[in-house]
Structures are given as C-alpha cells and as structure tokens.
Amino acid sequence: MKPAVRTGNHYITGDVACAEGAIAAGCRFFGAYPITPATEVAEHMAERLPDVGGTFIQMEDEIAAMASILGASWTGTKTMTATSGPGFSLMMENIGLGACTETPCVIVNVQRTGPSTGLPTQTGQGDMMQARWGSHGDYELIAIAPSSPQDCFYHTILAFNLSEKYRVPVLVMADEIVGHMSEKVVIPDAKEIALVSRPKPTGRKDRFRLYEPGPNGVAPMPAIGEGYNVHVTGLTHDERGYPVMTPEAQEQMMDRLKGKIRNNLDDIIHTEGYMMDDADIVIVSYGISARTGLTAVDEARKLGYKAGLFRLITVWPFPERMIHDIAARVKGLITVEINLGQVHYEVERCAHGQADTYLVGAAGGAIIHPDKVVSLIKEVFQP
Amino acid sequence: MSKNPQPLKEKHGAHPLDDLIRTDRIPHIWCSGCGIGTVFSSCLTAIKATGIPYNEFAMVSGIGCSGRAAGYIKLDSFHTTHGRAIPFASGIKMAKPDLNVIVFSGDGDLFAIGGNHFIHAARRNMDMTVICVNNLIYGMTGGQVAATTPSKAKTTTTPFGNPDAPFNLPLLAYAAGASYVARWTILHVRDLTNAINEALLKKGFSFIEVLAPCPINYGRRNKQKSLDTLKLYQEKTIIRNGADPARADIDFDRGVILGTFIDRERGTCDDLYEATCRRSED
Ligand SMILES: Cc1ncc(C[n+]2csc(CCOP(=O)(O)OP(=O)(O)O)c2C)c(N)n1
Ligand code: SF4
Ligand SMILES: [Mg+2]
Numbered sequence: 292m293k294p295a296v297r298t299g300n301h302y303i304t305g306d307v308a309c310a311e312g313a314i315a316a317g318c319r320f321f322g323a324y325p326i327t328p329a330t331e332v333a334e335h336m337a338e339r340l341p342d343v344g345g346t347f348i349q350m351e352d353e354i355a356a357m358a359s360i361l362g363a364s365w366t367g368t369k370t371m372t373a374t375s376g377p378g379f380s381l382m383m384e385n386i387g388l389g390a391c392t393e394t395p396c397v398i399v400n401v402q403r404t405g406p407s408t409g410l411p412t413q414t415g416q417g418d419m420m421q422a423r424w425g426s427h428g429d430y431e432l433i434a435i436a437p438s439s440p441q442d443c444f445y446h447t448i449l450a451f452n453l454s455e456k457y458r459v460p461v462l463v464m465a466d467e468i469v470g471h472m473s474e475k476v477v478i479p480d481a482k483e484i485a486l487v488s489r490p491k492p493t494g495r496k497d498r499f500r501l502y503e504p505g506p507n508g509v510a511p512m513p514a515i516g517e518g519y520n521v522h523v524t525g526l527t528h529d530e531r532g533y534p535v536m537t538p539e540a541q542e543q544m545m546d547r548l549k550g551k552i553r554n555n556l557d558d559i560i561h562t563e564g565y566m567m568d569d570a571d572i573v574i575v576s577y578g579i580s581a582r583t584g585l586t587a588v589d590e591a592r593k594l595g596y597k598a599g600l601f602r603l604i605t606v607w608p609f610p611e612r613m614i615h616d617i618a619a620r621v622k623g624l625i626t627v628e629i630n631l632g633q634v635h636y637e638v639e640r641c642a643h644g645q646a647d648t649y650l651v652g653a654a655g656g657a658i659i660h661p662d663k664v665v666s667l668i669k670e671v672f673q674p
Numbered sequence: 675m676s677k678n679p680q681p682l683k684e685k686h687g688a689h690p691l692d693d694l695i696r697t698d699r700i701p702h703i704w705c706s707g708c709g710i711g712t713v714f715s716s717c718l719t720a721i722k723a724t725g726i727p728y729n730e731f732a733m734v735s736g737i738g739c740s741g742r743a744a745g746y747i748k749l750d751s752f753h754t755t756h757g758r759a760i761p762f763a764s765g766i767k768m769a770k771p772d773l774n775v776i777v778f779s780g781d782g783d784l785f786a787i788g789g790n791h792f793i794h795a796a797r798r799n800m801d802m803t804v805i806c807v808n809n810l811i812y813g814m815t816g817g818q819v820a821a822t823t824p825s826k827a828k829t830t831t832t833p834f835g836n837p838d839a840p841f842n843l844p845l846l847a848y849a850a851g852a853s854y855v856a857r858w859t860i861l862h863v864r865d866l867t868n869a870i871n872e873a874l875l876k877k878g879f880s881f882i883e884v885l886a887p888c889p890i891n892y893g894r895r896n897k898q899k900s901l902d903t904l905k906l907y908q909e910k911t912i913i914r915n916g917a918d919p920a921r922a923d924i925d926f927d928r929g930v931i932l933g934t935f936i937d938r939e940r941g942t943c944d945d946l947y948e949a950t951c952r953r954s955e956d
Contacts, residue, residue: 320769322761341951346768348947351794355761358754362734362765365752366773370765388755515750515766516773518729522696522745524753533699534745534753 293342296481305443305469306331306373308476309399310339312447313371315484318397319345320370322359324352324378327412328467329401332373353378357385360396365523367514369451369488373399375467377408379418379425386460387426388525390548393458393502393510395489397450400462401470404629404655414467415655416578416629422462423607429545431552433559434462434607436578440474446604452487453559457551458509464606466629468579468658492519501532502544508551552608561604562613566592570599572672573617575638576627577603580659584627587664594665595674606634611641618642622672625649627664629657647671678728694718694728696748703742707893707900709886712860713807714743716884717778720870721749726774733776734763736788738814739888740780740807757788760795763802764943771944774874775802781822782812785841789821796850796879798943803873803880806843809888810924817891824924828895843883844919844935853878855919855936859885859907862932869934878942885930 296315303311310332313321321336323329337347346363350356353374360370374382379400389396400422404415418425422434433453437446447463454461492499492511501521502510510530513519526534527541552559566588567573576584581602591598601617603610614637618624624646626635635650642648649671651664678693689695695718704710721731728749735744737756744751754762759777767775777784784792784806795802811829812818819829819836822843826835847855854876858866866884873880887893887903898906910926915933922931941949 320765322765322768341947342953346947347951348764348768350761350764351790354758355764355791355794358758358761359765359768361754362752362762363769364765365750366766366770368769370769384755385758515732515770516729520728520748520750522751522753524745525755526753533696 292344295343296478296484298478298480301476301478302473303440303476304331304471304473305437305440305465306401306471307335308440308443309373309447309463309465310335311478312444313397313451314339314343315478315481316369316448316451317486317488318369318371318451319343320360320363320368321345321372322348322350322356322363322370323372323374324350324356326375326378328403328470329373329375329399331470332399332401353381354385357382357398361385361389361392361394364394364396365515369395369455371397371399373401375401375403375412376405376418379421383425386432387428387430389460390426390430390432391525392523393512394460395454395458396460397447397454398460398462399447400464402464402466410656412467413656414579414629414658416466416580417633417655419464419606419628419630419633422464431549432460432462432607433457433552433605434464435604436464436606437469438578438581438602439469440472440476443469444476444478448484449561452485455487455489456509457555457559458489458512459552464578466579500530502528502530502547504547504551508547508554556608559605559608560610560613562610563602563604565600565602567599567601570597571622572596572598572625572668573621573623574598574600574625574627574664575603575614575634576600577606577634580627580629583659583661583664586661587627590661590665591668594669596668596672598668603634609637609641614638614641615643618645621646623647623649625651625664625667627651627659629653629655629659691715691718691722694721694748696746699746702746704739705890707887707889708739709809709860709888710740710743710807712863713805713866713884713886714746716863716867717776717805717870718747719867720874723867723871724874730772731774731776732766733778734759734766735777736779736783738780738783738812740778741783743778757783757786757791759783760788760791760804764795764800767800767802768944768947771801776874777802777804779806780813781806781808781810782820785843786821793846793850796847796852796881799851799853799878799940801877801879801942801944803870803882805870806881806883807886808843808883809886809892811888811892813888813891817895840924842919842923844922847881848919848936851879851940852881852936853938853940854880854934856934857883857885857922857932859911859932861904861907878940
C-alpha cells in the first residue's frame with residue numbers, strides 16, 4: 292500500500308486538497324456522481340483510494356451516492372461523497388437519514404450558482420440555507436466553509452473528526468473558486484495530524500442499546516459484523532433503535548439529536564478573527580467571500596475605518612452567541628456572501644438590534660470585489 | 675466469526691426461527707392474509723440453512739409493508755429510505771465484501787422509485803441477494819398503482835382500471851445482468867426457501883421475485899379474496915426452470931411461469947474492482 296499522507300509542499304486545487312485531506316483523515320470509501328465543479332474530488336479519490344486499501348465507486352446518481360456512503364459507514368469505514376448544487380438537492384433525503392440514524396459521513400459541496408442548473412459552473416454560495424434545512428424535519432448537522440485549498444485539506448480532516456466524534460453528517464461547503472484554484476498546500480507529517488474515530492461500544496452485547504448516549508451525549512457505534520445485531524431505521528426510534536410512533540419518543544429522540552450538537556458548541560464552532568480587537572465595523576463572512584472581506588478590511592483601515600473580519604469556519608451550528616456579543620460592542624455588521632442574503636439573516640437575528648446589519652451579496656457567478664464592501668462602508672459609516 | 679445460537683428446542687412454544695427474530699418487536703404490522711410473513715420466514719429458514727454465522731449477514735430494506743422486514747430480523751438490519759435499499763446495501767458490500775448482503779423490499783420500492791438502482795446493481799453484478807415481495811400494489815400507502823400492477827386492475831389511483839402495462843421483472847433482471855433470477859409464489863414455500871438459499875450461496879447479483887397477496891389493498895378492489903389469490907398461484911402457474919424470461923409476463927389467464935430462469939457465472943463488482951483497480955506494489 293502507498294502512504295496515505297502525502298507529506299510535503301504541493302501546488303494543488305482545492306478539490307484535490309479535499310481528497311487528500313479525506314485520505315489523510317482515514318476516509319476509505321467514496322461514492323459519488325460526477326458534477327462540475329466537484330468532479331475532481333471524485334477523480335482524485337478514484338485514483339488514490341485503491342492504493343491505500345480504500346474503495347471508490349461512481350454510483351448511478353447522487354441519491355445512490357449518498358445512500359452508499361451511509362451503508363458503508365455502518366461497516367466501520369470513514370466515508371465521503373462530493374457534489375455541487377443539483378446533486379446536493381438529490382442527496383437531501385438521505386442526509387436526513389444520516390442525521391436521524393446518527394451515521395458519520397462527510398459531504399463536500401463545491402457550490403456553483405443556482406437555482407436549478409444555474410450558471411454551470413461559476414461560483415456561488417447559495418446553498419448555505421439548504422445545507423442547514425434542506426432535508427425535511429428538524430435536525431442538527433455541522434457545516435464548515437473552507438476559504439482556500441490549504442483550508443480544504445485541513446477542514447476536510449476537521450469534518451471527519453467532528454463527524455466521527457458526534458456521529459453526524461458533516462458538510463464541507465466549498466465553492467467553485469476555492470475548488471478550482473491552485474495554491475500552495477502544505478501537508479504535514481502523518482503523526483502531526485490528530486485523528487478522531489467514532490466511539491465504540493465496550494459493554495456486554497446482550498445489554499447493548501444502540502442509541503444509549505455516552506458522556507458527551509453521543510452513543511457508541513458498533514460496526515456490521517461485530518455481533519450487536521443493530522437495527523437502524525429512519526423511523527422515530529427509542530434508545531434500542533426500535534421504531535416507536537409516539538410524540539414522546541419523537542421528543543426524546545430530537546432531544547438527543549439536538550443535544551449532542553447544542554451541548555458541545557465550544558468544541559464544534561471554529562471561527563477566526565482579523566483586526567477584531569478594536570474593530571467597530573465587522574465584516575462577517577465565510578468561504579471564498581472571507582477573502583473579499585480580508586482585503587476590504589485592509590482597504591478600509593487605510594481610509595481610517597476601524598474595520599475587522601469575523602470569519603466563520605463552522606457556519607452550522609451558527610455561532611449565535613459570538614455574533615450576539617460582537618454586535619453588542621460594534622456599530623455595524625456587514626455580511627459578505629455570494630447569494631442574495633442567507634447567512635446575513637442569521638447575523639441579523641443574532642445581532643438582535645444591537646448593531647446595524649448590512650448585506651453585501653451577489654446573485655452569483657463571480658467573486659465579490661472588495662470595493663463593493665469598501666463603498667458600503669464609506670456610504671454608511673464615518674471613519 | 676461467532677457460532678449461531680441454537681434454537682431452544684426444549685422450551686415450550688419456542689419457534690425454530692426465534693434465534694433470527696426480534697421477538698421483542700412482535701406483534702408485527704402485517705395484516706392477516708398478507709403474504710409478506712411467508713416470504714420473511716422462508717428467508718429466515720434459508721439463512722439458517724446456509725450454516726453461515728449470522729453476524730456475517732446484513733439485511734437492508736426500503737420503505738413499505740415489505741420494507742418492515744428489516745425491523746423484525748435479528749441481524750444487523752437497516753430500514754432506509756424509499757427506493758434506496760440497493761445503493762445503501764451496495765455501500766455495505768463494497769466497503770466490506772465478505773459480508774452477505776440481503777435486500778428485502780417491495781415491488782414499488784425496488785422497481786418504481788428504486789428502479790434505476792436495481793438495474794445498475796444488476797449491471798455491476800453487485801454480490802447481493804434481492805428479494806422482492808411482489809403484491810402488485812403499493813400496500814403501505816393504501817393501494818395505489820405500482821409498476822407491477824396488471825393492466826386494467828383497479829387501484830385507488832387507477833379507479834377506471836390501470837391503463838399501463840406492468841414490468842416483467844425476471845426479464846428486466848436478466849437484461850440488466852443479474853447472475854441468478856427466480857420467481858416463486860408464497861404457496862411454493864419449499865421451492866422459495868431453496869431458491870433463497872441458492873441465491874444466498876451464489877456469488878453475484880441474485881434476484882428472487884415472490885408473488886404474494888395483499889388482500890387488503892389489492893385483493894379487495896379486484897374481487898380477489900386471499901384464498902382466491904392462492905388458488906391462482908396453484909392453478910394458473912407453470913413451473914419451468916430455465917424458461918426464457920421474455921415469456922415471464924404475469925398473465926394469470928395464460929399462466930404464470932415460475933422457477934429459476936437464470937443461473938450464470940459472471941465477475942462480481944467487488945472482485946472486478948480488486949482485479950482492475952488495485953495495482954500491485956511497484
Ligand atoms: C420518497 C418517498 N415517497 C413516497 C413515500 C410513501 N410510500 C411509502 S411506502 C410506499 C410504497 C410501497 O410499496 P411497495 O414497495 O410495493 O411495498 P408494499 O407496501 O406493497 O409491501 C410509498 C409510495 C415515501 N415513504 N418516501
Ligand atoms: S396492506 Fe397489504 S401488503 Fe401491507 S401488510 Fe396489509 S396485506 Fe400486507
Ligand atoms: Mg407492493
């Protein structure tokens with residue numbers, strides 16, 4: 292077998308970096324269906340996985356791809372798929388199955404502009420709300436937004452670690468520019484990469500209960516073949532995993548599904564600040580648009596504004612408390628994103644009227660120029 | 675590997691298949707006169723007869739009355755989404771090829787919403803056994819037309835009779851590439867059990883169609899009591915192993931062919947992946 296971690300300095304695209312991050316994280320099953328701008332993730336996995344003892348399969352559609360990674364995950368394997376808007380839409384029902392059955396897996400969405408076939412295949416960030424609420428019903432999952440190929444590498448590892456730790460589907464919400472751009476990506480030594488694997492049951496098999504939570508609210512997960520005779524269902528179920536069709540059972544299940552995420556926000560939410568110490572105008576952004584925000588902060592500072600960038604690495608669960616606290620001490624919050632307002636409304640909700648909130652958005656197809664942000668700052672704020 | 679628990683022969687009332695049933699989930703949801711239970715117990719008997727340790731099996735179902743089977747079998751078992759049992763099972767098989775994977779589901783699940791997955795798994799010769807309970811109808815949702823409903827039959831969504839033609843499932847499975855194709859009815863329990871056993875031991879994509887009555891949502895609307903349906907299974911079927919699947923249309927006026935249609939050897943998806951994609955060290 293070839294080494295799984297390609298330690299060294301590389302000049303690669305974000306898509307390839309996602310694939311390398313996945314392999315470094317221990318991903319050994321990848322099922323997908325081609326779609327630009329995510330195809331290169333699949334192509335790279337197809338080439339790399341057999342050499343590290345893993346399996347690649349191109350399924351007949353994205354519904355099947357998503358189903359395949361859930362099935363494979365129950366064999367005790369770390370699994371991933373990659374897609375873009377139209378495929379992401381097709382995956383939704385089975386993403387809900389993954390959330391309901393607490394099946395670890397990673398879904399990379401290299402976003403393009405929608406709705407529908409949209410602008411194939413120019414950049415967009417219009418799937419952010421779909422990432423949160425796209426499958427029917429209430430549920431929790433985790434979404435992470437990389438801003439560069441280097442992020443793609445590390446954030447895919449982070450996605451696997453969170454997915455395994457909390458037994459939840461984790462979405463890597465990249466976009467066409469991050470996915471297709473080539474930049475320097477440093478891959479460290481394998482031993483410098485911390486990996487997490489799902490908790491395993493240890494007690495007596497005859498007393499085992501599939502969804503009996505451990506200390507952090509997450510239940511240990513056996514693999515097929517270990518003799519636990521698990522029953523896994525997308526129906527509302529009790530701690531044994533058995534269907535129970537009552538509002539009480541529903542409430543208990545939802546408490547657990549929400550609790551394991553909501554009670555561990557400090558561990559799950561990752562953010563980054565730039566020039567935040569004295570900032571009174573804060574740009575909130577994520578993914579490729581955080582780079583627009585970064586340049587805008589520098590430009591605004593040159594003009595004498597106290598601007599800062601608050602970058603969301605974890606977008607879902609939303610850093611509600613942090614935005615609330617920032618809003619309490621600044622004049623304004625500007626959300627920059629390539630859509631017509633999605634995360635913006637979350638920022639507005641969490642600012643709770645303490646600061647003015649603005650959107651610098653775009654219908655999609657191109658990165659947002661920092662000038663657009665700077666002009667807004669000049670228009671509404673005094674230096 | 676673990677030894678299968680032995681059924682409690684001495685204990686009064688114990689069922690010989692108890693070691694494969696989640697007895698704590700009984701009573702089941704199936705109506706009286708429903709054919710699913712017979713297919714289910716044939717399947718359990720066939721699993722037992724293989725002698726393979728139970729922990730080397732996994733059962734996957736979709737959604738429907740038939741899809742509830744996964745909830746009653748005491749194996750690692752998965753009740754997934756409507757139509758998606760086969761791709762879920764394919765993920766299991768390809769990630770851990772030494773498992774014996776069984777898909778147990780309904781005709782609507784496997785051939786309407788899940789039809790695309792079926793033909794692709796057959797094409798790839800995915801090494802699994804697919805058991806389809808064909809009751810000619812969507813049972814669970816109250817009797818709507820299925821891709822298997824006979825022409826002119828009455829269903830809640832074809833109140834004037836079904837204007838469409840049904841699938842010939844053995845022909846579809848054969849044309850798509852299945853290694854093993856058989857059809858039986860719930861009246862032919864011994865043949866059915868043997869067929870499932872053969873299919874489980876067969877390497878490759880095995881498909882067994884089982885005709886089973888849904889007296890509640892098909893029979894009632896088409897003037898067929900459970901016993902009438904069984905009578906048709908007895909009087910209007912012809913057992914002909916090796917028959918041409920092109921002649922396997924379900925037409926009880928002309929007679930319905932049962933038996934093993936196809937039993938052939940072909941490389942499986944996991945074996946071919948190993949042989950084709952894993953390069954030797956160099
Ligand atoms: C995506 C989706 N669409 C529709 C349904 C509703 N539904 C549940 S079972 C079923 C049909 C099942 O028919 P079949 O597979 O023949 O199973 P049977 O009940 O006859 O055994 C349908 C349409 C669903 N659960 N999910
Ligand atoms: S509705 Fe039909 S298929 Fe469903 S359990 Fe009742 S008889 Fe069986
Ligand atoms: Mg049916």
